[in-house]
Amino acid sequence: MKAIAVTPGAGVPEVVERPVPDPTPGEALVRICRVGVDGTDYEVIDGTHGGVPDGDDRLILGHEAVGIVADANGTALEEGQYVVPTVRRPQPGVETNAYFERGEPDMAPDGEYVERGIVGAHGFMAEYVTSPADCLVPIPADLAPMGFLVEPISITEKAIQHARATRSAFDWQPASALVLGTGSLGLLTAAMLTETLEYDRVYCLGRKDQPHPTIDIVDRLGATYIDSRETPVSEIPAAYEPMDLVYEATGYAKHAFEAIEALAPNGVAALLGVPEDWAFEVDGGHLHRELVLSNKALVGSVNSNRGHFEAAIDTLSALPDWVLTEVVSGVYDLAALERAFPEVTAPVAATGGSTVSPDDDTTIKTAVEFEDI
Numbered sequence: 001m002k003a004i005a006v007t008p009g010a011g012v013p014e015v016v017e018r019p020v021p022d023p024t025p026g027e028a029l030v031r032i033c034r035v036g037v038d039g040t041d042y043e044v045i046d047g048t049h050g051g052v053p054d055g056d057d058r059l060i061l062g063h064e065a066v067g068i069v070a071d072a073n074g075t076a077l078e079e080g081q082y083v084v085p086t087v088r089r090p091q092p093g094v095e096t097n098a099y100f101e102r103g104e105p106d107m108a109p110d111g112e113y114v115e116r117g118i119v120g121a122h123g124f125m126a127e128y129v130t131s132p133a134d135c136l137v138p139i140p141a142d143l144a145p146m147g148f149l150v151e152p153i154s155i156t157e158k159a160i161q162h163a164r165a166t167r168s169a170f171d172w173q174p175a176s177a178l179v180l181g182t183g184s185l186g187l188l189t190a191a192m193l194t195e196t197l198e199y200d201r202v203y204c205l206g207r208k209d210q211p212h213p214t215i216d217i218v219d220r221l222g223a224t225y226i227d228s229r230e231t232p233v234s235e236i237p238a239a240y241e242p243m244d245l246v247y248e249a250t251g252y253a254k255h256a257f258e259a260i261e262a263l264a265p266n267g268v269a270a271l272l273g274v275p276e277d278w279a280f281e282v283d284g285g286h287l288h289r290e291l292v293l294s295n296k297a298l299v300g301s302v303n304s305n306r307g308h309f310e311a312a313i314d315t316l317s318a319l320p321d322w323v324l325t326e327v328v329s330g331v332y333d334l335a336a337l338e339r340a341f342p343e344v345t346a347p348v349a350a351t352g353g354s355t356v357s358p359d360d361d362t363t364i365k366t367a368v369e370f371e372d373i
């Protein structure tokens, strides 16, 4: 079977041949239909995040998948059913641990898990994959074409749940939200805030020149676009309003601290970005005082569990179709692999080494298609 693998740091995803995997007891065999590409995949390709499984020099990419059960292998799944796989698994050779037993692998510390397609385990960009059946979340057939968005939406389901939990000790009634970043995670989150979470006022921070498809989406959602080159995050309260919720999806490390200043009293900021090391100066006294005297909270959030995937499937069905079709710029088969990875600058070895056209900067999110839905 064909799979898409990368040597992290080499910067080039390529099509490789691998044997079709055999499901072990408790696992099902899944025929993969589509797999989304996101910022994390580029970090893995660049070698700044994640890593190969022990004993391997290449990693099969892909953590945002939707597929069809090809062999239920005696599990409760049904053959022909569409499923979305979760991402975290126990370390190889370890059957489970307390986090997995509680159904909370997303809360496991580093070293207690691997992530398929990201760190220590092969991903889902392959014609077939195997997975424990309890890590395969059924999805209705009519949602399957966009089923690869369930994983990124689940990331926000978790982050918002954790942000709300920090405010659960009092009567918190948030009305304003600021999303930092207009990548696919930021835009999907902005859509959730306006369409399903019903925030009155939503703002999105980006750094694109008008006109731009991301700004069109922000406008159409009824949200307000803020250009970070004109209005830094710390000046947003004065220029617009202080925010009850800030959702950081830029990976720009200064935003973690500037978010404290953007918050309204009693507000919470959820941090999602995964920056590299970067030392810079902040007024720690000011930020510490702000957090304390204004009852503000900062919460980091990573990954998601099965419950978040189930919530994400409900969200996917509630989001307007136009949001999904505008966020997904293109779905490409293996013959057009380089178009699925527009931010890869080296030649992508798709069908014998075609050369990537430079990112035209209008691509928001892509997916690789193994089988038409």
Ligand code: NDP
Pocket (backbone or CB within 6 Å): 038, 039, 040, 043, 155, 180, 181, 182, 183, 184, 185, 186, 205, 206, 207, 208, 228, 249, 250, 251, 252, 271, 272, 273, 274, 275, 301, 302, 303
């Ligand atoms: P993208 O790279 O697609 O999006 C990031 C966006 O932030 C880009 O649009 C970028 O703009 C923008 N940005 C960066 N710096 C600034 C700035 N100073 N001012 C304004 N905009 C800025 O990534 P994703 O949407 O896929 O993910 C967002 C972040 O979340 C990433 O850091 C990713 O690693 C992380 N992530 C975390 C997860 C978790 O579980 N915690 C899960 C998935 C992703 P431009 O295009 O101009 O560079």
Ligand code: ZN
Pocket (backbone or CB within 6 Å): 038, 040, 063, 064, 151, 152
């Ligand atoms: Zn992702």
